[in-house]
Amino acid sequence: YKVENRELPLKNKKVLITAGPTQEPVDTVRFFTNYSSGKMGYALAEVAKNLGAQVTLVSGPVDLDVLPGVETIKISSADEMFEAVTSRFDEQDIVIKSAAVADYRPKDVHDKKLKKQGHDITVELERTTDILSTLGERKNHQYLVGFAAETDQHLEHGKRKLQKKNLDAIVINDISNPNIGFKSDDNEVNILTKTGQEYAISTRSKKEIAQELLTLIMKDMMGEAK
Ligand code: CTP
Ligand code: CA
Numbered sequence: 001y002k003v004e005n006r007e008l009p010l011k012n013k014k015v016l017i018t019a020g021p022t023q024e025p026v027d028t029v030r031f032f033t034n035y036s037s038g039k040m041g042y043a044l045a046e047v048a049k050n051l052g053a054q055v056t057l058v059s060g061p062v063d064l065d066v067l068p069g070v071e072t073i074k075i076s077s078a079d080e081m082f083e084a085v086t087s088r089f090d091e092q093d094i095v096i097k098s099a100a101v102a103d104y105r106p107k108d109v110h111d112k113k114l115k116k117q118g119h120d121i122t123v124e125l126e127r128t129t130d131i132l133s134t135l136g137e138r139k140n141h142q143y144l145v146g147f148a149a150e151t152d153q154h155l156e157h158g159k160r161k162l163q164k165k166n167l168d169a170i171v172i173n174d175i176s177n178p179n180i181g182f183k184s185d186d187n188e189v190n191i192l193t194k195t196g197q198e199y200a201i202s203t204r205s206k207k208e209i210a211q212e213l214l215t216l217i218m219k220d221m222m223g224e225a226k
Helices: 039-050 078-086 131-138 154-164 206-221
Strands: 014-019 054-059 071-074 094-097 104-106 125-127 143-150 169-174 186-193 198-205
Touching: 014 039, 014 078, 039 054, 039 094, 039 206, 054 078, 078 131, 094 131, 094 206, 131 143, 143 154, 143 206, 154 169, 154 186, 169 206, 186 206, 198 206
Parallel strands: 014 054, 014 094, 054 071, 094 143, 143 169
Antiparallel strands: 104 125, 169 186, 186 198
């Protein structure tokens, strides 16, 4: 980034970040979800704002404080996140998808609380739309960053997602390690870029990881990364 922009290197840049889990209803009082805390996405939003960006945060239900100076759009289902993100995609410069979006939702959503039966029941699940893949297909000028949550062979799986979803970079979380990720304040990640760079960031706070990731993105966008 330019020397004169060192203070606020993301000034005049629009950054959209997704955070947290989604909730997929079964009936009026129940839903499927996951353990995502939203901490990584909120840390990214805060750091991006402090770097001067105009930040939009599309957030699933989380137990985190609202970030001053960040436009926050609260959604609950994968479908609502899809709408919120795709409708704002065109004008963005950087999009970072750290949300843990449900891959499946109940096929039939009951409009009343389901009554207990005298027998077992089966809930049929259908696929949600992959938001990130949709953005990868639609992108023109945007720098697109995905996350990958993997329990095994995390680098290989991450690399495959980077290519398949047409991303500029991917942040790979090894979620088999119980000390980091999801609910934790700390994280440990590998970052791969489309330009073939690989970074291993050892355990540190999500805020520090957010700082590192945004610095790498800015360098990669400017073609300056070493
Ligand atoms: N993602 C998305 N929309 C979905 C599912 C996932 O945008 N319906 C995004 C996530 O926000 C994340 C990336 O895709 O940035 C990878 O998510 P992950 O769950 O690791 O990968 P999947 O492609 O869903 O594959 P799998 O769960 O089978 O590993
Ligand atoms: Ca998934």
